[in-house]
Amino acid sequence: xAEEELKNEENNPVPEQAAEVTDGEVQSSGQVEPIEGPIVxxxxxxxxxxxxxxxxxxxxxxxxFAGMEEKVQDAILKNxxxxxxxxxxxxxxxxxxxxxxxxxxxxxxxxxxxxxxYVFLEMILDDESWYAIRQTPGVARFIGTKVKPTPVxxxxxxxxxxQIGIKEEKLEVAxxxxxxxxxxxxxxxxxxxxxxxxxxxxxxxxxxxxIFGRDTPVxxxxxxxxxxx
Numbered sequence: 001x002a003e004e005e006l007k008n009e010e011n012n013p014v015p016e017q018a019a020e021v022t023d024g025e026v027q028s029s030g031q032v033e034p035i036e037g038p039i040v041x042x043x044x045x046x047x048x049x050x051x052x053x054x055x056x057x058x059x060x061x062x063x064x065f066a067g068m069e070e071k072v073q074d075a076i077l078k079n080x081x082x083x084x085x086x087x088x089x090x091x092x093x094x095x096x097x098x099x100x101x102x103x104x105x106x107x108x109x110x111x112x113x114x115x116x117x118y119v120f121l122e123m124i125l126d127d128e129s130w131y132a133i134r135q136t137p138g139v140a141r142f143i144g145t146k147v148k149p150t151p152v153x154x155x156x157x158x159x160x161x162x163q164i165g166i167k168e169e170k171l172e173v174a175x176x177x178x179x180x181x182x183x184x185x186x187x188x189x190x191x192x193x194x195x196x197x198x199x200x201x202x203x204x205x206x207x208x209x210x211i212f213g214r215d216t217p218v219x220x221x222x223x224x225x226x227x228x229x
Contacts, residue, residue, distance in 0.1 A: 060150075062139050091122040179194070
């Protein structure tokens with residue numbers, strides 16, 4: 001019996017076992033083919049976006065509920081400190097003027113709000129600063145269009161500040177058109193560019209920075225730029 005089994009094995013050999021499959025290979029129809037791995041895309045390099053015009057420091061107006069101007073002013077000041085946003089929200093003003101009222105023989109001096117129900121803000125407007133102001137109790141809305149707040153014109157703001165006795169600080173212009181500067185702060189920190197325009201009233205420069213082979217105009221505050229000696 002054992003001899004017959006041995007003969008059967010010789011006449012009908014057992015098929016060879018499939019070759020061991022190693023990492024990265026699979027056997028199909030007796031042939032070893034590489035496994036196709038996942039397609040890895042190279043990371044895309046996004047072009048830095050130039051700051052929008054409103055990234056500069058400007059004056060805006062918010063409307064408050066009646067009689068809450070000072071409370072809103074104090075609440076915003078506290079929020080600015082708690083949220084560490086002094087680099088985006090600079091001044092909060094409730095413009096007032098001195099008036100005199102005569103009662104009998106007495107002449108009484110008192111202060112009267114120039115714009116009842118409104119508060120002026122000097123700030124850099126972006127999503128973060130907008131949300132911080134809008135969430136302040138007593139704030140009804142920003143003055144502007146349905147799409148975005150509208151800044152107060154420089155001429156109108158100068159008139160308001162003059163009426164309340166505040167003179168805007170004029171920054172000394174230490175830059176010249178056509179000279180090369182380096183940006184030392186903000187989203188374009190480390191870039192160099194050429195000064196194209198100087199706005200002394202706002203304390204800003206329009207700088208042409210070469211990004212991906214083309215000159216891109218960006219706005220930079222005086223304090224965020226330095227001359228290249």
